[in-house]
Amino acid sequence: MSKRYTPVSAAADVEAALRLLEGRWKLVILFHLFGGKVLRFSDLERAIPGITQKMLGQQLKALEADGIVHRQAYPQVPPKVEYRLTIWGQALCPALDAILKWADQRAEA
Amino acid sequence: MSKRYTPVSAAADVEAALRLLEGRWKLVILFHLFGGKVLRFSDLERAIPGITQKMLGQQLKALEADGIVHRQAYPQVPPKVEYRLTIWGQALCPALDAILKWADQRAEA
DNA sequence: CGGCATCCACCCCGATACTG
DNA sequence: CAGTATCGGGGTGGATGCCG
Numbered sequence: 001m002s003k004r005y006t007p008v009s010a011a012a013d014v015e016a017a018l019r020l021l022e023g024r025w026k027l028v029i030l031f032h033l034f035g036g037k038v039l040r041f042s043d044l045e046r047a048i049p050g051i052t053q054k055m056l057g058q059q060l061k062a063l064e065a066d067g068i069v070h071r072q073a074y075p076q077v078p079p080k081v082e083y084r085l086t087i088w089g090q091a092l093c094p095a096l097d098a099i100l101k102w103a104d105q106r107a108e109a
Numbered sequence: 110m111s112k113r114y115t116p117v118s119a120a121a122d123v124e125a126a127l128r129l130l131e132g133r134w135k136l137v138i139l140f141h142l143f144g145g146k147v148l149r150f151s152d153l154e155r156a157i158p159g160i161t162q163k164m165l166g167q168q169l170k171a172l173e174a175d176g177i178v179h180r181q182a183y184p185q186v187p188p189k190v191e192y193r194l195t196i197w198g199q200a201l202c203p204a205l206d207a208i209l210k211w212a213d214q215r216a217e218a
Numbered sequence: 219c220g221g222c223a224t225c226c227a228c229c230c231c232g233a234t235a236c237t238g
Numbered sequence: 239c240a241g242t243a244t245c246g247g248g249g250t251g252g253a254t255g256c257c258g
Binding site: 186187188 | 219220221222223
Binding site: 009010011013014015016017018022024027028031032047088091092094095097098099100101102103104105106107 | 118119120122123124125126127131133136137140141156197200201203204206207208209210211212213214215216
């Protein structure tokens with residue numbers, strides 16, 4: 001443990017972490033990468049009907065910069081790029097799973 | 110089970126559920142109500158340094174309308190209003206807890 | 219104390235078009 | 239296929255002031 005805890009700093013840490021997941025699309029994207037799935041750009045585009053190319057690219061770049069998503073490009077024609085969760089991203093899986101369960105409960109009612 | 114499941118509808122349900130938690134402040138507020146805590150308006154205001162009264166009131170109203178937070182007003186002078194999670198809101202606790210753990214992991218590193 | 223009203227800046231996000 | 243460029247509208251959120 002490299003850090004001391006106080007209620008205050010814990011709250012600040014949570015807020016900082018939440019910033020990384022904010023926005024209209026981030027969690028939606030992560031849900032589709034959930035479970036170790038590896039998807040191409042166009043896969044995600046098809047999996048998320050409402051999203052535009054701009055937002056998908058923009059959010060993926062942000063998630064990559066924050067170390068949550070790993071981007072692997074194959075230098076070939078036509079281009080091929082795969083996205084998957086990093087280790088840090090996979091650490092989010094329990095949270096994603098819990099949210100999924102909550103969504104299911106709401107959908108049932 | 111009152112609903113049939115397909116990958117598509119499951120994704121739609123998740124997206125719908127995420128809409129309820131979107132925005133700059135919703136999850137932050139819920140974190141402070143986490144664990145069955147009952148807080149007054151001014152308690153939340155103090156607990157979340159960056160927030161304005163407008164946003165706090167606005168987001169609390171939205172959370173109340175979505176059945177996640179319960180609002181109890183005591184008709185007295187000066188006014189006293191308490192906020193707590195509803196049953197649906199408490200169903201979010203596992204998710205909040207998982208996100209908290211993730212935040213802790215990041216903070217340690 | 220616990221709001222609401224107003225005004226306003228920003229930037230998020232969408233639509234469209236273009237590129238390697 | 240996998241993006242970027244540009245433009246523009248609207249909603250989110252901040253500051254301030256007023257009210258029961």
